[in-house]
Amino acid sequence: MxxxxxxxxxxxxxxxxxxxxxxxxxxxxxxxxxxxxxxxxxxxxxxxxxxxxxxxxxxxxxxxxxxxxxxxxxxxxxxxxxxxxxxxxxxxxxxxxxxxxxxxxxxxxxxxxxxxxxxxxxxxxxxxxxxxxxxxxxxxxxxxxxxxxxxxxxxxxxxxxxxxxxxxxxxxxxxxxxxxxxxxxxxxxxxxxxxxxxxxxxxxxxxxxxxxNLLREHFKGALISLPKENLSASHNLVNVQFSQDSALIHTDDTEATIAALLAQQISLQGLQIKSANLDDLFLKLTGHGLQSQGEQQDV
Ligand SMILES: Nc1ncnc2c1ncn2[C@@H]1O[C@H](COP(=O)(O)OP(=O)(O)OP(=O)(O)O)[C@@H](O)[C@H]1O
Missing domain, CATH: 3.40.50.300 (P-loop containing nucleotide triphosphate hydrolases)
Structure with missing residues (x-):
């Protein structure tokens, strides 16, 4: 090109x-x-x-x-x-x-x-x-x-x-x-x-x-999203990132991750399994969100 x-x-x-x-x-x-x-x-x-x-x-x-x-x-x-x-x-x-x-x-x-x-x-x-x-x-x-x-x-x-x-x-x-x-x-x-x-x-x-390609490069598996309040400091989880309302867990093995959540008696209420998007990528790369703070849409 x-x-x-x-x-x-x-x-x-x-x-x-x-x-x-x-x-x-x-x-x-x-x-x-x-x-x-x-x-x-x-x-x-x-x-x-x-x-x-x-x-x-x-x-x-x-x-x-x-x-x-x-x-x-x-x-x-x-x-x-x-x-x-x-x-x-x-x-x-x-x-x-x-x-x-x-x-x-x-x-x-x-x-x-x-x-x-x-x-x-x-x-x-x-x-x-x-x-x-x-x-x-x-x-x-x-x-x-x-x-x-x-x-x-x-x-x-x-x-x-x-x-x-x-x-x-x-x-x-x-x-x-x-x-x-x-x-x-x-x-x-x-x-x-x-x-x-x-x-x-x-x-x-x-x-x-x-x-x-960016999403393929950075996210091999799935993304499990849980309401933040389902987790507490005593829970022991790896690969968790926090956005405004959610805890996001990147996993290559969805079943094993859900089993680990259940084993720690973490509530699965509100759990979603989704594919990653560019917002998730930005959070992964920088540790902070892409959307600017305080920005509003006049819907
Ligand atoms: N003329 C200037 N003098 C000093 N600092 C500046 C000037 N113009 C921009 N900056 C600073 O440079 C940085 C980048 O600003 P820039 O406007 O390019 O960002 P942006 O990604 O376009 O942001 P936005 O989405 O808010 O437009 C900011 O920290 C801004 O305050």
Whole structure:
């Protein structure tokens, strides 16, 4: 597969602190690459260097095998976490305003259709719901017909229906052969959309592969989940990790583990046997959860 973007030993230092610390990765043309990690992991700092917004402290960024240039930045599309839009403009007027900034643009009507904005085209953008606003920001990111599109936590705070709708739009864009670099806190989003993911924590990439291979690499057996309150300090168990509400036991032998729980008279009330997901992987690799603290969805 052709590599569209390559990052080598990329770092960003703020005073004496490394927000991004010597990371390496490659993004294949036509794929969706996910940068996954909790608040403060260094995701936004990384993509701001790739977008030309922040100067790297050290390292290289190659675009189509050559050091990235000013001209290359014109071939990027960026959906920021927050974009200040001109007040009092409708959705159509906003699209037309942004079109005027570029020499080459996609037809406004195509963007409206592609991002499912037809219903709101004459609505002041300030009246849009969270999901509608994200679709408008996606249309703005696509306006210059970019080769590589950056989506920075595009579904944070959206309700489940809006997130699903947004995922379908992203898959349609990918089906057109575009490359997407996505940052997200959500493991289900990464599992659904991404061909490759890099898990970041504290400025470093701690694991990288396809979601399926990562899970296969790190979880051979099953994951037994029990309500935390079923366990006490006197119980003697190995391979237990604690998330907010549950004790998670990784096991290659489910029957033997359940027998061990029963032998210690641990209640099996609320027990679940599940396959591991990226949240479990993150917990295993770092000892802390992937979801940011205090984050809420406006369901
Ligand atoms: N301009 C800056 N000056 C100093 N520190 C910064 C600056 N920008 C980011 N940081 C710090 O760098 C670290 C990484 O931040 P970054 O925004 O890249 O993380 P993130 O993974 O994108 O988090 P989030 O999911 O909250 O957006 C954080 O500790 C942040 O406080």
């Amino acid at each position: 052709t590599t569209i973007l390559e990052v080598k030993q990329l770092s960003k230092q703020f005073s004496d602190f490394y927000a991004v610390d010597k990371i390496d990765f490659k993004v294949s043309k036509g794929s969706c690459f996910g940068l996954l990690g909790p608040n403060g992991a260094g995701k936004t700092t990384t993509i701001e260097m790739l977008e030309g917004i922040l100067a790297p402290s050290s390292g290289d960024i190659l675009f189509n095998d050559k050091p990235i240039t000013r001209e290359d930045f014109q071939k990027l599309g960026i959906q920021f976490q927050h974009t200040a839009l001109q007040d009092y403009l409708t959705v159509r007027e906003t699209l037309m305003l942004f079109s005027s900034f570029y020499s080459k643009t996609l037809p406004t009507d195509d963007l409206i259709e592609q991002c499912q904005l037809a219903e709101f085209i004459n609505v002041d953008h300030r009246k849009l719901s969270g999901g509608q606003k994200q679709r408008l920001l996606l249309a703005l990111a696509l306006i210059n017909d970019p080769e590589l599109i950056f989506l920075d936590e595009p579904t944070t705070g959206l309700d489940p229906h809006s997130r699903r709708l947004f995922w379908d739009l992203v898959n349609n864009i990918k089906a057109q052969g575009k490359t997407i670099l996505l940052t997200t806190h959500y493991m289900d989003e990464a599992e659904y959309l991404c061909d490759q993911i890099a898990i970041m924590d504290k400025g470093k990439i701690i694991a990288m592969n396809s979601p399926e």
